[in-house]
Amino acid sequence: MAIREILEVPDPRLKTVSSPVTVFDAELKTLVADMFETMYDAPGIGLAAIQVGVPSRVLVIDLQPDDPDAEPEECHHDGHKHFHQPTIRQPRVFVNPEILDPADELATYQEGCLSVPEIYADVDRPATCRVRYQDLDGKVHEEDMTGLMATCIQHEMDHLEGVLFIDHLSRLKRQMALKKLQKLRQAA
Numbered sequence: 688m689a690i691r692e693i694l695e696v697p698d699p700r701l702k703t704v705s706s707p708v709t710v711f712d713a714e715l716k717t718l719v720a721d722m723f724e725t726m727y728d729a730p731g732i733g734l735a736a737i738q739v740g741v742p743s744r745v746l747v748i749d750l751q752p753d754d755p756d757a758e759p760e761e762c763h764h765d766g767h768k769h770f771h772q773p774t775i776r777q778p779r780v781f782v783n784p785e786i787l788d789p790a791d792e793l794a795t796y797q798e799g800c801l802s803v804p805e806i807y808a809d810v811d812r813p814a815t816c817r818v819r820y821q822d823l824d825g826k827v828h829e830e831d832m833t834g835l836m837a838t839c840i841q842h843e844m845d846h847l848e849g850v851l852f853i854d855h856l857s858r859l860k861r862q863m864a865l866k867k868l869q870k871l872r873q874a875a
């Protein structure tokens with residue numbers, strides 16, 4: 688496994704429309720393993736293949752919810768002592784995902800994206816949706832998505848069409864977000 692470089696705006700490759708996966712081979716499994724390692728390292732809860740420069744319709748998601756039964760863990764970084772609630776790993780892979788019936792009802796989440804670092808903004812999306820997808824062996828599944836999972840998979844599926852969450856914002860808000868990112872990069 689390897690951590691791959693995550694593309695960031697304004698990299699034009701992020702605007703690529705990704706192609707369907709037709710071969711379910713060892714190369715696909717390596718890509719997915721690398722995507723998980725890259726996502727956990729970032730850290731993030733979702734990643735589309737195009738974010739590591741591969742224009743294939745592949746997503747990985749792990750919402751990593753807090754483990755309510757675990758003791759908080761002490762850790763040290765940035766010279767401070769912190770406590771973190773351990774999380775549960777729930778890795779999910781979606782190949783060639785399609786949304787079947789998005790709800791009319793919308794839900795609003797503050798979204799971020801590993802390709803638009805440090806920028807967060809509220810985005811409205813259908814609150815629930817049914818998703819048809821293939822697993823790593825090419826088997827077809829259908830599943831109803833709700834809550835954060837519904838939002839996350841729609842965000843990741845946008846990447847397959849070359850769309851970023853900031854593209855859902857007004858032109859003014861998008862320009863403000865990109866300007867803020869530019870300033871943060873200059874300060875770094």
Ligand code: NI
Pocket residue numbers: 799800801802842843846
């Ligand atoms: Ni994203």
